[in-house]
Amino acid sequence: MLGLKIESRSRLVAIFFMGLLCYGINAVFADVAPTGGIQHYSPVYLAAYDREHHLLALIRSYENQGTAYYLTVDSNTLVTQVMRASDVNLLLDNKVLNNSNYFKMLERYSEAPYPLVNYGLTRAGKDVPGVFLTIDLCPSHKLFEQRFFETLVAMSEKEDRPIPIAISVTGLWMIHHSAEMNWLLAQEKNNKLQIIWVNHSFHHPVKDHFLLAPGINFDEEVFDTEKLLLAEGEVPSVFFRFPGLESNQELILKLREFGLIAVGSDAWLAKGQKITQGSIILVHGNSNEPLGIKLIMPMLQADQLHLLPLLQAL
Ligand SMILES: [Zn+2]
Structure with missing residues (x-):
């Protein structure tokens, strides 16, 4: 009990000083993830069928307002969904997942070698009729790129479809940009944007090689952003983007344990990389x-890019 108290107190102190460093004293208390009623959040790896007999992997379990939920992954399409525990039929053995497309992708994107930069899915693994747009929302004091997002919405009117984009979001960005977050959610609701949420960590530490720095709690960096998305009524995808695109073997294997896939980029435009068919484009x-x-x-304005949903890159 005493140990627990000391640990949580030192964590609070750490959060306090980190907050001081990052945002000044006024904003300190806003930097702790509001859980939105989500409790007992934990990683699991279970197999189940839904009511239509689709084979699912259950990768998180939690409770919200007293109801038990799972974050589920369709073992074939890798589409994630939140489901009530009462709506799935648990299987005794998760080995039934071993032949699934999901398992194959988890294996493929956690194999050696482990380069420091840009590990994971960096472009389509097969022929595709377009490209993938990933948009990073690292913590920032500035307003988002409004004209850019409005251009995507205008494209949806021209193309008469929701424009598929992947947003790599950090917990801190969500907390400090609630009006912009709500605007994005409204575009999604109005079928202007089809958003895949890529987890970009909670704090997005930068110093000493991002998440590889000593003292980083990787589990919290992953789960706190997921919880924030769930509290917004959104569903985290199977994708994780490492801050700075930097990772190592230990973190990649942990990510695999959490059921997630690292997504890099072969077309980080500001670094001078060029877009080709099947590219995963990175902009901020x-x-x-x-x-x-x-x-x-x-x-975008000249309709030169045919954007595809990120899951099609697998
Ligand atoms: Zn970033």
Whole structure:
């Protein structure tokens, strides 16, 4: 009991000083993830059938307002969903997942070698008729790239479909940009944008190689952002983008244990990389890298990019 108290107290102190460093004293208490009633959040790896007899992997269990839920992954399509525990039929043995597409992808994207930068899915693994747009929302004091997002919405009117984008979101960005977050959710609700949420960690530490720095609690970096998304009524995808695209074997294997796949990029526009068919494009939507936005805007406005949902890259 005493140990627990000391641990949680030192964590609070750490959060306090980190907050001081990052945001000044006024915003300190806003940097703790509001759980939105989500409790007992934990990683699991279970097999189950839904009511239509689709084979699912259950990767998180939690309670919300007294009801038990799972975050589920369709073992064939890798589409994630939140389901009540009462709506799935648990199987005794999770080995039934071993032949699934999901298992195959988890294996493929956790294999050696482990380069420091850009490990994981960096472009389509097969022929596809377009490209994938990933938009990073690392913590930022600036308003987001409004004209860029509005251009995507305008594209949806021209193309008469919700525009598929992947947003790599951090917990801190969500907490400090609730109006912009609500705007994005409204575009999704109005079928203008089809958003895949990629977890980009909670705090997005930068110093000493991002999440590889000593003292980082990787589990919390992953789960706290998931909880925030769930509290918003959104569903985290199977994708995780490492801050700075930097990872190592230990973190990749942990990510695999959590049922997630690292997503890198072969077309980080601000770094001068070029888009080819099947590319995973990386731009920053948080106004911290205007060059990438400047480069992609004319392509979007001239309808030069056929954007595809990120799951099609697998
Ligand atoms: Zn980032």
